Amino acid sequence: MQSPSVAELNDRAREVFRQIVDSYLATGAPVGSRTLSKLGALGLSPASIRNTMQDLEELGLLAAPHTSAGRLPTQLGLRMFVDGMMQASEPSEDERNLLDSGLSGGAAIEDVLARTTTVLSGLSQCAGLVLVPRREMLIRQVSFVALSPQRALVILVGADGSVENRVVELPEGVPPMALEAAANYINARLAGLTLAGASDRLATEIAADRAMLDAMTAQAVATGLAAWSSDGAARPVLIVRGQANLVESSVDLDRVRQLLGDLEDKEELIRVLELARNADATKIFIGAESQLFSLSGSSVIAAPYRGPGGQVVGIVGVIGPTRLNYARVIPMVDYTARTLSRLVA
Incomplete structure (x- = not known):
């Protein structure tokens, strides 16, 4: 209708x-x-x-x-x-200062985005959402920790200070010394490269017999790099903050339980936010306009933020009950998007 x-x-x-x-x-x-x-x-x-x-x-x-x-x-x-009919009210100076404060300190962009989203969540009394920009991590350091004869934990530290872990399956017979040698090789020869660049250099050096690695160590290096190269750069990271606000501000706990369950479906939530990627302005989804939140009767307010050249690199927004204060929250999400654009530009 x-x-x-x-x-x-x-x-x-x-x-x-x-x-x-x-x-x-x-x-x-x-x-x-x-x-x-x-x-x-x-x-x-x-x-x-x-x-x-x-x-x-x-x-x-x-x-x-x-x-x-x-x-x-x-x-x-x-x-x-x-x-x-709505008459929007711009964020106050205090609110703008709080949102701007999320940009200060911290080297890893994920930490800065998480802080800014936490502030947005607190001001809006909703759950804050942000998609982290799709960018390839630069390698600073890699470590291997043996978990069993055929499994190891690979710890990757990025140049921006971020840390990620993966459990990988090892080729049969890889000794602990090969894992140590693999980490030493990556840190000495591949630091400062992207994962894709590191894999390319490894293949080139092995082909030219310059890698100076035995077969087991070379396999460990390749396995460690492959743990990220298959999904790391292609899949955006979703940060959610302030879910407790949904409980505190609700008069319908059954709907809140449904909404909290919806928030666990990160892939579907990312699809909803991606619908705002090409929007000229802040995008609002009310209730069943978003299939994911049709049962919980929730509203999503989302806006894209941009990097170099004005290219959209991520989405920021909030989710809350349909009775949220649209006139106040919509301009707040818009301001946060512009604030994050300054960060990543």
Whole structure:
């Protein structure tokens, strides 16, 4: 069903609808005609308000959760409100300073992004989300730790200070001394290269007989590099912060449980965020507009951030209940995206 435009509503319907949405976003509770009439701002009797609410319900903008209850905005109604009626409020100076503070200190970009996302989560009272830029790690140091005769833990330290671990299967008969020799070779000959560059150099040196490695050590080196080269650069890293905010701000714990379960599905969550990659502005998904969150009734607000040349390198956003404060949170996500663009440019 297509949402009616604001222009299709008369002044009375617009004001009744606005007050119902404002009350719902503040409390999460249905709003009745008697409650609205007591506010006095409309200057209408409960009967007149009920008639207007009925008209809005027939348009698909309001719904009654129970026969005798008040009305709530539907997903369609929230979409019309966000697109045509909402008056956004820019982040305050204090909020901007807090978001900017996430950029200071820390060498690893993942740490900086995580801090900024934590601040965004706290300010919005939602869960903060960020996709880390897809960039190849430069090797600083590699270590091998034998776990069993045919398994080892490979520890990779990147030039940006990040650390990643992988458990790898070793060729049969690789001795501990070969693992030590493999680490020494990588650190001496391949440090400063990307994983792909390190693999290429290894192949070149072995072909030219310059690697000075025995067969077992060469296999250990190749296995260690392959642990990342197959998936490291191609798969973005998703950082989620502030899930506890969803519990603290919710009046519907069943929906929160569903949402927290949805957040565990990182691959689907990444697909939702990727839909904002080519957006000209902040992208808003309300309720069932995103299939992943149709059951939990959640909203996602996401915006791309850009690196050198204006190329999109990642997505930042928040997820929360459909009754979140859109007017405040949308500009906050937009500002965070611009802040991160300054970081990675």
